[in-house]
Amino acid sequence: MPRTAVAAVGVAALLALTACHKTEEKTEDIRPVRVQQVRASDTDLLSEFAGDVRARVESRLGFRVGGKIVARLVDAGAVVKKGQALMRLDPQDLQLAKAQAQAGLRAAETSRDFAKAELKRYQELKAQNFVSQTILDSKDAAYKAAQANVEAAQAAFRGQANQAGYATLVSDVDGVVTAVNADVGQVVAPGTPVVQVAKSGDKEIVIGVPEDKVDALRGVSDVRVRLWAHPDQVAQGKVREVSPAADPVTRTYPFKVTIPASMADAKLGMTAYVAFASKMPEAEIHVPLSAMFYERGASSVWVVENGAVRLVKVQVGGVAGNDMVLKGGLKPGQVIVTAGVNQLKPGQKVTILGGEKAASAPAAASATASASGVAK
Template structure:
């Protein structure tokens, strides 16, 4: 076969090299940072507490027959947690049932005698005095029946109070009694905390009082879940400053519907402050790469080459993450394909 001339061979080799180079380009998607008007954030640490917490005590005095839960048990509202020995109350309830039945029988007999007297009175076989006497006995027997029925309901309620139900759903955090102990009303036997709503109380420096209100954006970073940022809102601001700490209390309610937070653990509240500071840059969360030391970086594309930028982040929101340093407004930030990028790697932008 005839050899290609040198010019044609050079062209073929160049085209082949370009094809190989194009195949080596890593496809990425990019976006430009957005600007945010959030001035700055304030990070404060505190302890998570349950929005609902109750020390449960029995509703009647009695001997503990059975404790149905232990510390750490998850319970639902209305679930029976503890039972007292109901032997005496059960007997009293049986007596009230018998008394009610007796009163009902007496009322029925009095009603029968009245009907009989009405028939006999028409034939003038009994006097008006006897008729009135029978009507009086019927009224007394009906009143007695009503009283016995009320006593029966009271006895039933007393029997039911030998069981201690959960007033709300949550977790038993402490158990202070066992079967066989005698307990009185008002004696705490169980501690119940709700875990669906938790709050974080933080002390804010007094000089920041004018920079925070109930509409300030807040996120909570629980220490038991590193990297998690949970949405929250300020529930209360107590304007009475602590004279020793020169701080006031801010209560933050955490939205923990997708995660289980433990009351008593520590967390950090990141509060967006009001002010006239310069605007911050916002990038999507997918652009950020988390380092083992807790720092963050991202890649930008400069003339078809990936460049890593070490960045500092601020508050996170639905719009993305604010970048406080390390990024310029007009730089193209990689949001897809950044997981496998290396410094100075050639890339091609394939934004949809």
């Protein structure tokens, strides 16, 4: 082999070896984290309970008379007006009863008219001394009895006429149909609830409170309500009614809490939360337990600044449900890491899952929810 060919093969081998040992570029380690913005609050959460939104006034409607349902005119969820027809019964039996009562009234009126004519004739005979006073008195009594029969028949006819009108069930308020308990073809007795209508207007949240907390929460004035669908919208509520007896199924005492007019998004059946709170002498900072980082007996949290994390030592003041109460080390407005704290190191760059705004917004709501059902 010529020397030039050997040299070419050597150069090619050297280049291949160099390419194999070429170092790859290092990628920067950026960790995704969840964060929360620190807030200070002077409110101590006593307890929080889940319930549902209900109408303050809800009627269970039924027919005044019994019969067979022949028409159902509404479904659950329908918006109805006062006087609107909801269901109808078969009117045949009621119309027959009305016709029978009307026939009885006519017969009674005919008997009365005959008794009246008899009384008038005997009064004329008595004036001519053709009959005795005893006979005249008997005719007068017969007329009065016939008149009484007419009045009774009139009352019966009016009753049957009204019952014929009761074959149509109408709503007595403006509202929403919340339940339909009967259907076409079903025979119902008088007064059997067949339709439930929630009156439009005031709504409330109904919760169940354990018996050991009823007396403590009965007098709390700071009552806050929020919807599960809108956790960031917290409004002031008011306990309207406390049941004197426990629910036989749950063994809890129902509390009815009025919803303010500002909660226009509250719909019947929505899940809602009621929190009972009290004021504290000074504001406190609460952070989730998952945000705490322990090293060499010291408590710290990771603070996010300019896209990187910094370890900050904090002073723990106590525990509140699933949160830690901090007495120092953090300031309101700072953003802290709430998940994956053991995988970080000082100065490490991070990316916020969902964006900083989305992660920090539910901070207040999560602090409230974390103490759910925990009594101080």
